[in-house]
Amino acid sequence: VxxxxxxxxxxxxxxxxxxxxxxxxxxxxxxxxxxxxxxxxxxxxxxxxxxxxxxxxxxxxxxxxxxxxxxxxxxxxxxxxxxxxxxxxxxxxxxxxxxxxxxxxxxxxxxxxxxxxxxxxxxxxxxxxxxxxxxxxxxxxxxxxxxxxxxxxxxxxxxxxxxxxxxxxxxxxxxxxxxxxxxxxxxxxxxxxxxxxxxxxxxxxxxxxxxxxxxxxxxxxxxxxxxxxxMRRGTQETPWPCETAVSHGRVAVIGDHPEVVSDLRSRNISVAVLDNATELSRRSNRDDVVVTESELTTVADLAPRAEVAGPEDLEKALLRAGVAPSPTPPRPRFFSIAATRSRRW
Structure with missing residues (x-):
């Protein structure tokens, strides 16, 4: 080396x-x-x-x-x-x-x-x-x-x-x-x-x-x-730690579930970790799945598009949401453009 x-x-x-x-x-x-x-x-x-x-x-x-x-x-x-x-x-x-x-x-x-x-x-x-x-x-x-x-x-x-x-x-x-x-x-x-x-x-x-x-x-x-x-236009300006621009889907995890977060990220799922359900109000209804063990009514109100599941039922929720986790990153939009870095600003 x-x-x-x-x-x-x-x-x-x-x-x-x-x-x-x-x-x-x-x-x-x-x-x-x-x-x-x-x-x-x-x-x-x-x-x-x-x-x-x-x-x-x-x-x-x-x-x-x-x-x-x-x-x-x-x-x-x-x-x-x-x-x-x-x-x-x-x-x-x-x-x-x-x-x-x-x-x-x-x-x-x-x-x-x-x-x-x-x-x-x-x-x-x-x-x-x-x-x-x-x-x-x-x-x-x-x-x-x-x-x-x-x-x-x-x-x-x-x-x-x-x-x-x-x-x-x-x-x-x-x-x-x-x-x-x-x-x-x-x-x-x-x-x-x-x-x-x-x-x-x-x-x-x-x-x-x-x-x-x-x-x-x-x-x-x-x-x-x-x-x-x-490439990043699907990732809004609000900062959510380690929420990636290139992913198979988006999951919001409410509470402390480090093993769930680690597993999802290893399979190219963009993950936002939230302290409580009310933070979903800043997510602009952009999550495919919300993982939570409580506050179900609040989650349903603030994330009506998302599938809601506990950690043990996450895989089924991903399936219902049409999210297919994979160690291989997804094919980006406009792939023919992706490989080119134009010298023109």
């Missing part, structure tokens, strides 16, 4: 990442550092590091996506880990991350991103029709399918990445190239997962000023919303 690290400045963070890889990655690996024309001594300090990484110096700052594309083209492994330089890996991080890629159960796998105290700072996200990102729920084990997860640390097959065209370089320095590539994967009926057994420390920050970051981010957000609205 090749670890492609994209760096721009902050050699102290890069050295901390390389130290952590040395300490916590006993598996066979190659490190390839892409220096995005750093204005300091990042390249020189990386060349002296004990991990002895292979180095590529870009002629200009290509942005994160462009730097990753450059590194993957130069990699020698079938499986590549794309990494930002502001990470630190933890013990046992690599094997669980590789598993979904090696078994072809996903095309993109990311770890849980945590802070230095072990608190989760990102666990993947769902995307709504307005193009906004809404954090997914955290699970303690297994892999969770998501619409999007930050590309700060991604495991991918090099052949798949190149076949999809890599990161779209037209996004430049303004983020959202990872949102775009996740959408490409999902539109091609492929799976993006967060692997809960793999944890990586992510010091969330930027290599340029916050004012510039906001301007470029807003520009690229608008581009992403325009490009992929056709």
């Amino acid at each position: 090749t670890l492609v690290v994209v760096a721009y400045g902050r050699p102290d963070l890069l050295e901390a990442l390389l130290d952590s890889i040395t300490d916590h990655t006993p598996e066979a690996h190659e490190i390839l550092v892409v220096d995005n024309a750093s204005p300091d001594d990042t390249y020189e300090r990386a060349s002296r590091h004990k991990s002895r990484p292979r180095l590529i110096k870009a002629g200009k700052n290509l942005g994160y996506g462009g730097g990753a594309n450059l590194g993957i083209r130069a990699s020698k492994s079938d499986i590549v880990i794309i990494m930002n330089s502001d990470l630190e890996v933890t013990e046992g991080w690599l094997c669980p991350l590789l598993r979904p890629i090696e078994t072809n159960s996903a095309v993109i796998a990311a770890p849980l991103y945590v802070d230095e105290n072990g608190h989760v700072v990102e666990s993947g996200a769902s995307l709504t029709a307005d193009g906004h990102i809404h954090p997914a729920e955290v699970s303690s084990t297994g892999s969770v399918p998501v619409d999007h997860v930050s590309a700060a640390c991604w495991a991918v097959k090099r052949s798949w990445f190149e076949r999809m065209g890599g990161f779209d370089s037209s996004y430049g320095l303004g983020y959202y190239e990872d949102v775009d590539l996740c959408a490409v994967a999902r539109s091609n009926q492929e799976v993006v997962v967060v692997v809960n057994e793999s944890r990586v420390i992510h010091r969330i920050g930027g290599s340029f000023s916050s004012k510039a970051a906001r301007r470029l981010s807003h520009r690229n957000h608008a581009r992403t919303e325009t490009r992929w609205y056709w």
